[in-house]
Amino acid sequence: MEAFYEWFRVLYDDTGINLPFLYDSYDRNRMFYGFLMTVKLSVVCLFFSVIIGIIGAWLQASPFKWTRRLINGYIQLFRNTPPLVQLYFFYFAIGSLLPKVATDYGGQAPLLGNFAWAVISLSFFAGSFNVEIFRSGIEAVPKSTVEAAEALGFSRLQIYRDITLPLAFRVILPALNNNLVNLVKTTTLAYAIAVPEMLYEANQIWSDNVNVTEMMIFMLITYFLLVGVLVWGMDRWERAMKIPGYGT
């Protein structure tokens, strides 16, 4: 392994192509933890944004007028404003209004850190699109199928969980796929509030080494591969969910 790393040091000496995140153990660590942070941020946000989509679409069909208005207001607000502005709003505006907590060293720290705010902000951002995506799938489920479940005595929640959602899922997977890909790419915005994700760490490295070109190429390739894995997984999932004789 050391020989592999050393090769890149030689490469730098011979050609000037500088990839310190390979030959330098300090930069290697920074890059590695940045990558882990991006994966962690993506997975957590994917999870919460889908949950928000499912619950939001359920509430959107609520018999209560104000519940529906609240959900629609949320969608409009988060869909029609830039995610970077949302992130700043959460981190600087809401974050500064929250009480501070005492730290172990006798100092004061914000109640929620930058990672937590990035998760909240990005989940709500992607969630607002997910609500609309889930709604489109739910509307594609025939009313007569739902009626059959009603006639069998299923409750509204049981129908949503056992009939509507599983059928809607199959309709919306391509659209959901798109939005989740967007979400993974949008995690780079967390850079702006200093969440040490991949782009942030890359910036640290190019500031120290003045190798912007190499780092940028590396970022492009890494995100391409990372999102590729997600797309591959979603495609497999889509195939696995196919129902024989349905929707062909």
Add this chain to the structure above:
Amino acid sequence: MSWNDSQPMVSIKNVHKSFGALEVLKGVSLDVMKGEVICIIGPSGSGKSTLIRCINALNDIQEGSILVEGQEVNDSKLDKLELRKKVGMVFQQYNLFPHKTALENVMMAPIRVLKQDKDEVEKTARALIRKVRLEGKEDSYPGELSGGQQQRVAIARSLAMKPDVILFDEVTAALDPETVNEVLLTIKDLADEGMTCILVTHEMGFAREVADHIYFTDRGVIVEHGPPTNFFDNAKDPRTKEFLSQIL
């Protein structure tokens, strides 16, 4: 509730139902005793389907009373679950759950709604699939079955809830002619076993064979009713005569 089977199992009195300005049912009354098979016939748009959909509260009514085993259906505090445990329904378009196999379609409601034990339900479900003559199709998805086979799964699904009365809403109207008979045969088996059945149908030969009582509806009212031999051979009302002359 003090219902006993010397009283009508389903008692409909002066039922009025409108969709907006359109009055579909204009004071319909009929009684169905336990074990009786009644057929409702009449021209399209005469309110037949609307009437039976009111019995299990898929449609609400504006005026009148529907008692199912003494339970009032026209009641804002109606326990729909209790009602729908007693009243099964089979639809024109089968409305099976497309993402579940034939067996799962039959098992779902007893497990989810009645919270019965899964192994017990599976035993009953397999027996029901045999009863509707679909042995070997347990693991097929609805999309892999013919219309007639799907409709028989739908009948088995309804039977799995052990209803006291089953509503059949033009269940052969969407079928290919050659599969109509297999479905009618299944319904006849049920009628012979003493299941209370309310059928909306265009199959006059079948109605004549299985029904204890025939109701003829036109423009939202019951024009004429009687036992099949009387009804078909000695119709009195001119509208009934005209209808029968057109289809017999």
